[in-house]
Amino acid sequence: MINPNKLAQPEIREKVTSSILQLLAILPEGHKNIFIWKHYYGWPEIQIASRLGCSAPDVENTLHEISRTLSQRTEAILLNESVNLEESDHSEKLYALEPVSSIKS
Numbered sequence: 755m756i757n758p759n760k761l762a763q764p765e766i767r768e769k770v771t772s773s774i775l776q777l778l779a780i781l782p783e784g785h786k787n788i789f790i791w792k793h794y795y796g797w798p799e800i801q802i803a804s805r806l807g808c809s810a811p812d813v814e815n816t817l818h819e820i821s822r823t824l825s826q827r828t829e830a831i832l833l834n835e836s837v838n839l840e841e842s843d844h845s846e847k848l849y850a851l852e853p854v855s856s857i858k859s
Contacts, residue, residue, distance in 0.1 A: 760832050769835075773827040781820070788816050 760766050778786055784806060791797040791805070792813075799813040806813070 760835060766831065766835060769831050770828050773831060774824060777820070777823060777827065785816055785820065788813055789820050792817055 761770065778789065781789065787806070788802055791802050792799070797805075799810045799817070803810040803813045
């Protein structure tokens with residue numbers, strides 16, 4: 755079991771933050787906008803969908819996939835720390851988000 759209190763450690767928070775920024779850097783523009791509009795501006799899914807010309811379920815699915823990927827990356831960081839392994843590029847391979855065809859980049 756992973757100890758969530760590890761996120762209180764500055765070096766772990768820094769790695770998680772770096773992982774989030776790395777993911778945002780490789781997301782397609784449309785997916786990046788969805789994430790930012792939802793989590794930074796607090797827009798509801800219906801407003802994001804309207805802005806992008808897609809459906810609210812498409813936006814919800816995209817947000818779910820991004821959240822899943824971020825959770826996997828965070829878990830990998832915490833697991834690596836808990837077993838004291840050297841960092842590898844394993845977490846870089848966790849991003850496997852399939853593009854949603856109706857979301858414009």
